[in-house]
Structures are given as C-alpha cells and as structure tokens.
Amino acid sequence: MEDRGISQAVIGRLPRYFRYLGELKDTGVERISSQELSELMKVTASQIRQDLNNFGGFGQQGYGYNVEYLYREIGKILGLDQKHHFIIIGAGNLGRALGNYTNFEKRGFIFSGMFDQNPKLIGMKVRNISVQPMENMERFIRENDIDIAVLAIPKNGAEEVAQKLVRNGIKAIWNFAHVDLNVPKDIQVENVHLSDSLMKLSYNISRYQQENG
C-alpha cells in the first residue's frame, strides 16, 4: 500500500489541485506541465510533482499531464467516485445553510436527513428533507447507511451527540461545533472552527498594522 502515510499537508493540497484542474478542463485545456500549473497556482512545480508522485505517475515526460485524466484521478484519490450519505445534526442557520448547498451532491455527498432537538423546527423542510427529532437519529443512521454526520450544533451538546454517532457506526464527522471531539481514531473528524479562522484573520490584521504603522 504505497498510499500509506501520506502527510495531511499533501492531502490538504489535493482539493485545490482538483479545483484548478476542473477549471482548466472546463475551459478546454487538454494538457499542462507542472511548470505551467505552478505559475497558475502560485506554488512550486517541484511541489506539484512531489505531491502527485505520492499517488503514482500521472504524467508523461516531455508532455506533461493530461488535464482530464489527472482531474479524474485526483477525484478518485479523494474518494469522489464513491457516494456518501450524510445527515446534518442541528437545523439552525448554519445547518440549514449547509443543507441547501447543492454543490455537495455533485461530488457524491448525498444529503439524507436532518435532526434537531428544538420542537419548533421539527417538520421544517430543507430542500426535500424534513427535520426530525433527535430521538430518530440513531435508528436513521443504522437504517439508511449514513457515513458522514455534519455537526452544526452548539458545543455543549456536541460531545454527547458524537458518542451516539460513533455507537451507531458513523464513519466521519464534519464538525462545526467549537470543541475538540473525543472519538476513536478510526472515526474521521474534520473540524471547521469558524471563530478560529476569524481570529487568525484578526491576528494578521493587527500584525500588519504593527509592522507598517
């Protein structure tokens, strides 16, 4: 398994490659060299070749990379050729916003259910999905082959819900709650801590001002 031990630094760059290649493909570009791509993406050509060669040789000496082919291969590496059913926990503003993102469907992520503990929100529709009470969640996961749960609830309830998710066989949690979840390491967790992101921005504003008056 040569795929083992790919660093998260590399994995974190794959979606960006995928995006640029998709755009190139859509504008009819057939081939591209690591040099050209590096200028477009503002990274080194060396890094591009190193990154790709973690997964195999997708290029051809003297030619470069076939855009369509490379795009498709990176998609496969990212697992976008597979379908994933996901549920959203939390039908607040953020949960509803995520539920309405139709783009996820294009990448194989299928919005299958939505849950909330607030009785007022039960029955509300987000796209074609009705919000269900939390009590239905565990059974729903087991019966509907759900692999991803999107946690869009306040941090207080997050840990408890996460434990339930794990017990019912969820494979991955996309965590928007502002807390670090404590789950077994075979459960994949991707954190989106919006306020952390905003603080980084804040830091960089202050820093810039300090350095430049």
Added chain:
Amino acid sequence: MEDRGISQAVIGRLPRYFRYLGELKDTGVERISSQELSELMKVTASQIRQDLNNFGGFGQQGYGYNVEYLYREIGKILGLDQKHHFIIIGAGNLGRALGNYTNFEKRGFIFSGMFDQNPKLIGMKVRNISVQPMENMERFIRENDIDIAVLAIPKNGAEEVAQKLVRNGIKAIWNFAHVDLNVPKDIQVENVHLSDSLMKLSYNISRYQQENG
C-alpha cells in the same frame, strides 16, 4: 519587532490555546504548567512553550502559567482587544447564518452591514441589520470604518467584489467563495473553502477503508 516572521503554523494554534485557556479560566483554574496543558490539548509541552515564547515570557519558573493572564495576553496577540467592523456580502443561507452568529460580537467583531444583488433580499433583516443593494456597498465601507468583509457569494462574482473592497480600503477578507482571490498582499485573506474541507474528509474515509478492509 520580535513579533516578525511568526509562522502561520504557530498563529494557527493560538486560537486553540485561547479556547482551552478560556475554558480553564471559566472553570476556575488559576495556574497551569505546560505539561498539564499539553496533556489536555494533546500536543507536546515543548511546543506550547516554544509557541508562547515567540511572543514573550508569559510563565514563571517553578510555577507555570497564570491562566487568566495568559488568556488575556493571547487575546491581545490575536487582536481581540480591538474592535473590528465587518460587513457580509451575500445574504444567502451562509451569509445569513454568519450574520446570526452573535458569538463574533463577543470577540470584538461587529456586524455592521449586509449586501446582496438579489432585489428580493433587499430590506430583509438579519438581526438588526437590513440587507442593502450592492450599489451601496462601496460608500458604506468608506463611511462606516469597515475593516473586514465576509464574502459569502458564489465564486463567479467574488473576484470583482474583492477588487471593489480593496479599492475602498477594506483591510481583510474572510472568503467563503470557492476561488482564490487576487488581492494586494497588504490585504489579509482567510479562506474557508468548505468543499475542500469535505473532500479532505472524504479522502480520509476512503484511505481508512483501504487500509483496513
């Protein structure tokens, strides 16, 4: 200026320190050693000490760190002692969700305006803020001392809006549009590419399955 050239790796960890210290403070913990904090946060004590010493010596030999003091100092480093006025461009689901996050206010980020090009959304209220037409944006930025713009629009319009923001003196862009913005380097940009994040999750699911059958 000893603050110069702090790596983004370090900066990216500051909000997490800030969060843990805030929780410790709220539970009444007065002092903590790098060792104790390292166990809590699952990082090395060495990394904590190194990270903090980029900004100064906040601890005391034989004692550790005063939680309250360190919390406050990291807050200052992050610029959270300053007020930042922000506007949200795009009153779609995501824009509205972000506008409704009252937590940002606690950190000094003040929601001051919201804009959309869709006539149907003009006048809609998000908290106490009315959605205004895009035409008002440039003047609003100049007249209301806005430093941060939250870009919550589709990628197609993002670059054009970004240019307008820059021309009117915005300092930072919190970019949720799925595109890399082309702005001068004195403009701080923090990207939140949700679909990239989801793809990383997808990769890790596939990888885990491959390695474990």
Added chain:
DNA sequence: TAGATTGTTAATCGATTAACAATC
C-alpha cells in the same frame, strides 16, 4: 533524434521535540 518534462534523489529549509541551564 532533439527537446521537453517527468519522476525521483539529494540538498535545504523550517518546524517540532528533546534537553537542560536559568530561575522562581
């Protein structure tokens, strides 16, 4: 074939961890 460009090895750079003297 000659030219171009990959795949890959080697060199460099930066970030993390370990160790320990300084000091509270």
Added chain:
DNA sequence: TAGATTGTTAATCGATTAACAATC
C-alpha cells in the same frame, strides 16, 4: 533552600525545493 518548571539552545524530524537522470 529544594523542587518545579520555565525559557532557550541543540538535536531531530519532516516538508519543501533544487537538481538531474530517465524517458516520452
């Protein structure tokens, strides 16, 4: 003072970049 723990230097580890032989 003795013990604890920082601040900081040194060692290690990993990631990025450079270089170039392989090859299309």
